[in-house]
Amino acid sequence: MPDQAAHQATEALSTSEVSAASEVSEVSAVGGASQAPPAVLVQDLWKRFGDQVAVSGVDLTLPAGRFIGLVGPNGAGKTTTLSMVTGLLRPDKGRVEVAGHDVWRDPVEAKSRIGVLPEGLRLFERLSGRELLAYNGRLRGLPGGEVDKRAAQLLDVLDLAGAQHKLVVDYSTGMRKKIGLAAALLHNPEVLFLDEPFEGVDPVSAQTIRGVLERYTSSGATVVFSSHVMELVESLCDWVAVMAAGRIRAQGPLAEVRGDAPSLQQAFLELVGANGRDAGQSLDWLGGGAR
Numbered sequence: 001m002p003d004q005a006a007h008q009a010t011e012a013l014s015t016s017e018v019s020a021a022s023e024v025s026e027v028s029a030v031g032g033a034s035q036a037p038p039a040v041l042v043q044d045l046w047k048r049f050g051d052q053v054a055v056s057g058v059d060l061t062l063p064a065g066r067f068i069g070l071v072g073p074n075g076a077g078k079t080t081t082l083s084m085v086t087g088l089l090r091p092d093k094g095r096v097e098v099a100g101h102d103v104w105r106d107p108v109e110a111k112s113r114i115g116v117l118p119e120g121l122r123l124f125e126r127l128s129g130r131e132l133l134a135y136n137g138r139l140r141g142l143p144g145g146e147v148d149k150r151a152a153q154l155l156d157v158l159d160l161a162g163a164q165h166k167l168v169v170d171y172s173t174g175m176r177k178k179i180g181l182a183a184a185l186l187h188n189p190e191v192l193f194l195d196e197p198f199e200g201v202d203p204v205s206a207q208t209i210r211g212v213l214e215r216y217t218s219s220g221a222t223v224v225f226s227s228h229v230m231e232l233v234e235s236l237c238d239w240v241a242v243m244a245a246g247r248i249r250a251q252g253p254l255a256e257v258r259g260d261a262p263s264l265q266q267a268f269l270e271l272v273g274a275n276g277r278d279a280g281q282s283l284d285w286l287g288g289g290a291r
């Protein structure tokens, strides 16, 4: 039932809303995939916080039109990398292009093609969900009528129509993720970056979000999302980059990165060197009861 609901809901999004993304895929189809710029190109990216090197020499080439997962253990550098790729944090060194535009030299062009749902999303709490979308749409330069139409459709699809006049400060964690996603999608970006988009989201809402994202990528747009949940990445993504200790350990089509391992989880544990790590055996006092 949630599957059907998500399908019907995503059908409600008009084809005009994905037209920019479709144009991208048509270019690839006519000109050949090799001629379209990658969705994201990262070269020799570095970031240090004091003594801590958070990102050390990351190179990434993420193809357009894919559902891409960026995975890695806590502290691997995923958020820092995504922040630099989306123009939110200045790199110490390196180059980032999104859809062929340099994020740091040509930020206006690059940012008009990007949608972002960052970690720890800060929203204007004293606006209603509907007002927040109207504000974002106008900031993005969309005409008022178009903003109204898209906002109403997104609120409907994401099951927020009933809460559209409620203040954002009164939204639950999952509702905040969904309104943040709606704001990130409103201008129909070519590349959507999502930091842990399913965290704190219930299974029905997760299914709805999934439906929206699948519809979005099927029209030629690109999703890049970070997650710790390997089953989710394995079921959603067709391209994966694995990060550990500030470096990329593997990147490529899901099947290639998984290799002969029985699951992405197993491949991940091997790639980040976590296999065989003491998983609590040294805590010989732990077990309840004894003092």
Ligand SMILES: Nc1ncnc2c1ncn2[C@@H]1O[C@H](COP(=O)(O)OP(=O)(O)OP(=O)(O)O)[C@@H](O)[C@H]1O
Binding pocket: 049, 052, 053, 054, 072, 073, 074, 075, 076, 077, 078, 079, 080, 081
């Ligand atoms: N503003 C900051 N100041 C100091 N250190 C930071 C800052 N931001 C990140 N770091 C450090 O950089 C490293 C990478 O952090 P980052 O948040 O990018 O990792 P992550 O892969 O997103 O982790 P998680 O999965 O736990 O969210 C960590 O060691 C973190 O402590």
